[in-house]
Amino acid sequence: MLMLSKDGDYWRERRTVHDICCTPACLRSQWDPxxxxxxxxxxxPCKNAHIRIHRIQSACDLKTAEGxxxxxxxxxxxxxxxxxxxxxxxxxxGGGIIVTLPWASxxxxxxxxxxxxxxxxCDFHPEPNSSLMFNYTVLPLLTxxxxxxxxxxxxxxxxxxxxxxxxxxxxxxxFEKRTCVIDGETVTLC
Numbered sequence: 001m002l003m004l005s006k007d008g009d010y011w012r013e014r015r016t017v018h019d020i021c022c023t024p025a026c027l028r029s030q031w032d033p034x035x036x037x038x039x040x041x042x043x044x045p046c047k048n049a050h051i052r053i054h055r056i057q058s059a060c061d062l063k064t065a066e067g068x069x070x071x072x073x074x075x076x077x078x079x080x081x082x083x084x085x086x087x088x089x090x091x092x093x094g095g096g097i098i099v100t101l102p103w104a105s106x107x108x109x110x111x112x113x114x115x116x117x118x119x120x121x122c123d124f125h126p127e128p129n130s131s132l133m134f135n136y137t138v139l140p141l142l143t144x145x146x147x148x149x150x151x152x153x154x155x156x157x158x159x160x161x162x163x164x165x166x167x168x169x170x171x172x173x174x175f176e177k178r179t180c181v182i183d184g185e186t187v188t189l190c
Contacts, residue, residue, distance in 0.1 A: 002041065002054050002153070004033050005063040014041065021190035026180075028190045036060065044180055044187055048165055049158025051111070051182070053173060056151045066142045067124065068108035068157035071101055072134035097121035097140045098166055106159040107166050108140040117151060119144035 003011040012033035019030040027043040036059035044051040052066070086098040095118075096109030110119040124141040131137045142155060152175075156168060169183040178189045 002039070002052070002064065002066045004037065004039075004056075005065075006034070006060060008063050011065065014039070023188070023190045025187045026190045037062070042180075042189055044182070046156060046169060046182055047158075047167065048160050049107075049156050049167075051156050051171065051180070052154065053180070054153045055175070056146060056153065058146065058148055058151070060148050062146050064119070064142075064144050064146060064153065066108070066119075066153070066155060068099075068140040069106040069159035070126070070131055070134075070137035070139040071099060071104045071106050071159065072131070073101065073125075073136040073138055074103075074134075095119065095121040095142075096168065097123060099123045099138055099140045101138070104159060104161055105166065106140050106157075108142055108155055108157040109168050110142050110144075111154045111156055111168075111171050117144050117146055117153060119153070119155075 001013050003013045005011045014029070014031045017029040017031045021028040025044065028040065030038065030040045032038050038057045040055040042053040086100070096107060098105055098107040108121065110121070119142040122141050122143070123138055125136070125138050128135050140157070154171070154173065158166070160166070172181040175189070180187045180189055
């Protein structure tokens with residue numbers, strides 16, 4: 001999920017959506033975290049992952065945080081199980097991270113649709129009991145700042161039993177043609 005903040009302390013995520021479109025290849029929703037900020041989010045399934053594209057129109061500078069899938073940490077304390085973190089440069093301009101525990105891996109990679117935004121990849125340990133299923137979790141996270149105006153953020157995120165299953169495809173998005181090409185395969189955006 002993408003979260004936005006004007007001050008770095010209070011964060012807003014997608015809650016109420018309008019103008020929803022759903023096809024077998026794409027889901028689009030529009031949401032307004034503040035009256036002066038509009039976000040259009042596209043979700044595109046991609047093998048054991050999905051691609052997220054966010055077109056943000058904002059009247060002010062914002063801080064962003066976008067998380068991947070959470071992995072359960074089976075321990076008395078969220079810090080007592082060693083987590084393997086593998087950061088990497090994604091195929092495009094941004095970075096990525098794979099978070100691996102013995103039973104699962106989760107990843108997120110910035111696919112750099114806007115050359116002016118460079119997001120940092122890290123692992124994040126949410127507060128205990130923030131997951132409905134597990135007391136402690138860890139998840140991959142991208143953070144960065146965006147300027148007022150229009151910005152496009154994009155990432156790919158997924159989870160699997162092994163980090164060997166991670167594949168970052170080559171992605172090209174053309175909003176004028178309403179297409180997203182993923183490793184040579186064209187998806188029509190709704």
